[in-house]
Amino acid sequence: MKRIAVMTSGGDAPGMNAAIRAVVRAGIAQGIEVYGIRQAYAGLLSGDMELLTSREVSGILQRGGTILQTARNEEFKTAQGQRKALRRLNEHNIEGVIVIGGDGSLRGATVLHDLGVPTVGVPASIDNDIYGTDTSIGVDTALNTILDALDRLRDTATSHNRCFLIEVMGRNCGYLALTGGILGGAEVIITPERPLSMEDVARDLESAYVKGKAHAIAVIAEGAPYKVTELQEFLEKQHVGFEIRLTILGHTQRGGGPTAFDRLLATRMGVEAVKRLLAGETGVMVARQGRVQTTVPLKEVTSQQREITGEYYDLAQMLQ
Numbered sequence: 001m002k003r004i005a006v007m008t009s010g011g012d013a014p015g016m017n018a019a020i021r022a023v024v025r026a027g028i029a030q031g032i033e034v035y036g037i038r039q040a041y042a043g044l045l046s047g048d049m050e051l052l053t054s055r056e057v058s059g060i061l062q063r064g065g066t067i068l069q070t071a072r073n074e075e076f077k078t079a080q081g082q083r084k085a086l087r088r089l090n091e092h093n094i095e096g097v098i099v100i101g102g103d104g105s106l107r108g109a110t111v112l113h114d115l116g117v118p119t120v121g122v123p124a125s126i127d128n129d130i131y132g133t134d135t136s137i138g139v140d141t142a143l144n145t146i147l148d149a150l151d152r153l154r155d156t157a158t159s160h161n162r163c164f165l166i167e168v169m170g171r172n173c174g175y176l177a178l179t180g181g182i183l184g185g186a187e188v189i190i191t192p193e194r195p196l197s198m199e200d201v202a203r204d205l206e207s208a209y210v211k212g213k214a215h216a217i218a219v220i221a222e223g224a225p226y227k228v229t230e231l232q233e234f235l236e237k238q239h240v241g242f243e244i245r246l247t248i249l250g251h252t253q254r255g256g257g258p259t260a261f262d263r264l265l266a267t268r269m270g271v272e273a274v275k276r277l278l279a280g281e282t283g284v285m286v287a288r289q290g291r292v293q294t295t296v297p298l299k300e301v302t303s304q305q306r307e308i309t310g311e312y313y314d315l316a317q318m319l320q
Ligand code: F6P
Pocket: 011, 102, 125, 126, 127, 169, 170, 171, 222, 254
């Protein structure tokens, strides 16, 4: 292989830039050229790609977001779009592709592989919902952002004897809510996998009030079966003792520079992706399993549901 391409796709995640830098520099170290595809599959279809030099990825290691930008694209899902993608790759003599992104992006990577393009995926999504890897690029940074917010909200909650309902991201996965809740000392944690009824939430908050707690924190995953605004309304009617306030952390969780953990993870995964691609592996995703860096077939990754370890739920219950 003489020339490969890299793209970032789906929701951005802190550490994507560190991964791009690692791919480009590892490629150059192995004597190949690395093209950057702008705006993911949309850029692949329009041929929006150019050579990335070592200089072009300088100074991006610590930056949030992605210099290649990202976009969602429907056309690539069609046969016509896929033909166009192949044509663009041929036009630029690109022999392999590295896709950095979440679930949907890795599904696209599987399609590329099926079309005969050597492709390696790198998991990047704050949600930690990607099967086959313990963690993904961006999870640690998002979790730290959540903890920072929780700590700040607890200060003001305590001063006013209030309960804060805090909605965190994660799509259909409760990982960020659960670990954020455990590490942020939440009284209540609500995830899509193990939701609590609104009545149970009211009961837990009332019991925290009766015990004499100065504040209460309830962390709610965005994938919970009811809206946080509905929960707030319900709790206000129940008069649980605390005044209720609501904060939706939203996209603040996706921004910011990556933590040391995410920089290291992204750097290692980026380099590994290049090595695997050049060694002839295709249709795989780089994965972290315990202390081992390995690969998992993309078909397995995209056809299975990642489960949160039950141990975390036990911890949450014991420590609340
Ligand atoms: O997958 C990452 C994520 O931030 C999810 O947690 C969230 O549900 C979604 O993306 C938000 O997507 P958008 O940026 O398109 O609003």
